[in-house]
Amino acid sequence: MSWNTLMAMLAEETCNTLFMTIPSTLIAYLLGLPLGVLLVITRKDGIMPLPTLNRVLGIVVNLLRSVPFIILMVMLFPVTRAIMGRGTGTASVIVPLTISAFPYVARMVESSLLEVDSGVVEAAQSMGSSTLQIVRKVLIPEAMPSLVNGFAICITTILAYTAMAGTAGGDGLGKVAITYGLNKRQYDVMYAASIVLVLLVQLFQVGGTTLSHVIDHRRRK
Amino acid sequence: MDSIQDTNRPCQIELQNVRKVYPVTGGEVVALDNISLKIHKGDIFGIIGLSGAGKSTLIRCVNRLDTPTEGKILFCGKNVPEMNKQQLNLMRRKMSMIFQQFNLLMQQTVAKNIAYPMEIAGVPKERIRKRVAELLEIVGLSDKAKAYPSQLSGGQKQRVAIARALASDPEVLLCDEATSALDPMTTQSILRLLQQINRELGITIVVITHEMAVIRQICTHVAILDGGVIAEEGSVDEVFTHTKSAAGKRLFGIVTPENREELAEAPALRIVFDGEQLSEPIIAELILHLGQPVSILSADVHTLNGAQYGQMLITRPENRDVCDKAFAYLKGRGLTVEEVRQA
Ligand SMILES: Nc1ncnc2c1ncn2[C@@H]1O[C@H](COP(=O)(O)OP(=O)(O)OP(=O)(O)O)[C@@H](O)[C@H]1O
Numbered sequence: 001m002s003w004n005t006l007m008a009m010l011a012e013e014t015c016n017t018l019f020m021t022i023p024s025t026l027i028a029y030l031l032g033l034p035l036g037v038l039l040v041i042t043r044k045d046g047i048m049p050l051p052t053l054n055r056v057l058g059i060v061v062n063l064l065r066s067v068p069f070i071i072l073m074v075m076l077f078p079v080t081r082a083i084m085g086r087g088t089g090t091a092s093v094i095v096p097l098t099i100s101a102f103p104y105v106a107r108m109v110e111s112s113l114l115e116v117d118s119g120v121v122e123a124a125q126s127m128g129s130s131t132l133q134i135v136r137k138v139l140i141p142e143a144m145p146s147l148v149n150g151f152a153i154c155i156t157t158i159l160a161y162t163a164m165a166g167t168a169g170g171d172g173l174g175k176v177a178i179t180y181g182l183n184k185r186q187y188d189v190m191y192a193a194s195i196v197l198v199l200l201v202q203l204f205q206v207g208g209t210t211l212s213h214v215i216d217h218r219r220r221k
Numbered sequence: 222m223d224s225i226q227d228t229n230r231p232c233q234i235e236l237q238n239v240r241k242v243y244p245v246t247g248g249e250v251v252a253l254d255n256i257s258l259k260i261h262k263g264d265i266f267g268i269i270g271l272s273g274a275g276k277s278t279l280i281r282c283v284n285r286l287d288t289p290t291e292g293k294i295l296f297c298g299k300n301v302p303e304m305n306k307q308q309l310n311l312m313r314r315k316m317s318m319i320f321q322q323f324n325l326l327m328q329q330t331v332a333k334n335i336a337y338p339m340e341i342a343g344v345p346k347e348r349i350r351k352r353v354a355e356l357l358e359i360v361g362l363s364d365k366a367k368a369y370p371s372q373l374s375g376g377q378k379q380r381v382a383i384a385r386a387l388a389s390d391p392e393v394l395l396c397d398e399a400t401s402a403l404d405p406m407t408t409q410s411i412l413r414l415l416q417q418i419n420r421e422l423g424i425t426i427v428v429i430t431h432e433m434a435v436i437r438q439i440c441t442h443v444a445i446l447d448g449g450v451i452a453e454e455g456s457v458d459e460v461f462t463h464t465k466s467a468a469g470k471r472l473f474g475i476v477t478p479e480n481r482e483e484l485a486e487a488p489a490l491r492i493v494f495d496g497e498q499l500s501e502p503i504i505a506e507l508i509l510h511l512g513q514p515v516s517i518l519s520a521d522v523h524t525l526n527g528a529q530y531g532q533m534l535i536t537r538p539e540n541r542d543v544c545d546k547a548f549a550y551l552k553g554r555g556l557t558v559e560e561v562r563q564a
């Protein structure tokens with residue numbers, strides 16, 4: 001394979017990978033963020049204690065998280081087909097990726113929000129804040145550096161999962177690496193695709209860590 | 222137990238037979254038992270007690286960060302434990318609180334922190350901006366509007382917390398160990414600020430502390446909490462000069478037959494001046510009378526219309542007989558004298 005063909009292919013497949021990763025992450029946050037908030041505020045010692053709901057949500061999240069992605073993808077074929085028109089393909093993989101990621105996102109969000117000093121939440125309560133005001137103006141802003149860190153972890157994890165999309169007819173760098181490395185024995189292409197994956201992961205991770213650091217005002221700067 | 226001047230000022234907060242029980246593994250903890258109190262408008266009401274006495278529990282029940290197991294807490298004629306969520310949030314805007322650990326929003330600027338209570342109450346942006354500037358002025362932090370809490374000292378953080386507490390124009394300010402994380406100098410300045418707020422804005426202040434000095438310095442009234450019950454209550458002058466309860470004596474370091482063991486060393490004498498007219502210099506006279514020197518450890522006495530108020534700590538003479546002689550002499554002058562532990 002010529003250098004130019006390789007580069008063109010890697011560029012295209014990077015786009016495919018991102019096309020699966022970014023929407024999946026965003027939709028997973030759309031679902032996972034509110035769920036994570038609910039997991040925190042409905043705790044027994046939370047600002048809206050609903051222990052039964054909390055337990056049910058916790059069980060659902062754990063169940064979803066315990067199904068391996070590849071199995072979940074197969075189980076979700078009918079759902080994916082109903083939503084996307086077809087069960088397989090690059091775009092269709094977004095459905096199982098999202099479904100498998102959002103409980104994970106919820107747990108990440110939960111752990112970030114639990115880091116917020118309970119004294120600050122108590123102060124907000126003592127000032128007559130509603131539950132929603134505490135969530136929007138205290139919990140989330142105070143947890144923002146940690147949430148950003150969590151976002152970087154989530155997006156890189158989802159990026160890694162897109163490698164398995166090949167098994168459901170999706171494209172992307174993962175599929176290239178598997179096809180060329182496993183089937184065609186062209187290891188140079190496999191390594192090239194893997195390097196791009198590593199670079200993407202680094203980019204998101206370093207970007208996330210840096211941003212988290214910059215927006216954090218807890219240290220004297 | 223109210224003194225006479227209390228009755229003609231309106232009552233701000235009234236607690237009636239408040240009890241708080243915490244369930245714990247293997248039983249329960251009675252944190253408060255049968256607490257009845259009246260806090261009047263304009264008071265600086267101190268609640269003092271040793272660690273675990275129930276001070277935080279009491280103040281947290283007042284703004285319902287905690288709910289009492291039994292009893293009534295009346296504020297503006299309504300019973301706090303029975304308020305619904307909406308009433309509760311409105312009540313809390315009239316009753317602000319400051320904390321030992323300041324509890325500021327660490328990711329927001331000082332100005333944003335102070336704006337918070339107004340933002341949640343839906344005050345227009347322009348008014349918030351003006352009011353934040355005024356409040357910064359009151360607490361003396363006008364130059365720190367854009368700073369973040371992590372860039373401030375403990376005293377400055379507490380000033381921000383006070384400004385934030387004032388932002389909702391409260392009638393009452395609750396302070397839970399507000400100066401306990403601060404050094405003595407900073408404590409003084411925060412206490413002066415609280416006093417100024419009480420005088421100039423007419424805000425009723427409830428002060429929780431384990432330090433007698435805080436009570437002495439700013440409170441008008443005091444309740445001594447001991448093991449979840451009120452051991453003694455009244456005006457600060459009254460409780461301080463005529464301490465009745467064992468808990469009070471223990472807190473003030475007064476030696477009694479019951480606590481002599483605990484306070485094995487009692488090297489000082491406390492002389493209380495309760496409005497006596499003293500024509501001659503009492504300590505100089507005492508030294509002449511005993512024929513040996515005593516030194517003044519601390520003195521906090523002021524003269525009002527020729528009469529003296531306050532207290533003085535002097536070294537206790539080593540010799541028991543000399544000590545008794547000193548007692549007799551001072552008592553003969555109409556002064557209250559007690560053996561105390563040296564602070
Ligand atoms: N959430 C709780 N669960 C169980 N017991 C509690 C709880 N909160 C307080 N207590 C108990 O109630 C009693 C009073 O506690 P409280 O915190 O009111 O004391 P305090 O006077 O404020 O003490 P400190 O000066 O140390 O702050 C203590 O015995 C404490 O162990």
Ligand SMILES: [Mg+2]
Pocket residue numbers: 276277278398
């Ligand atoms: Mg306490």
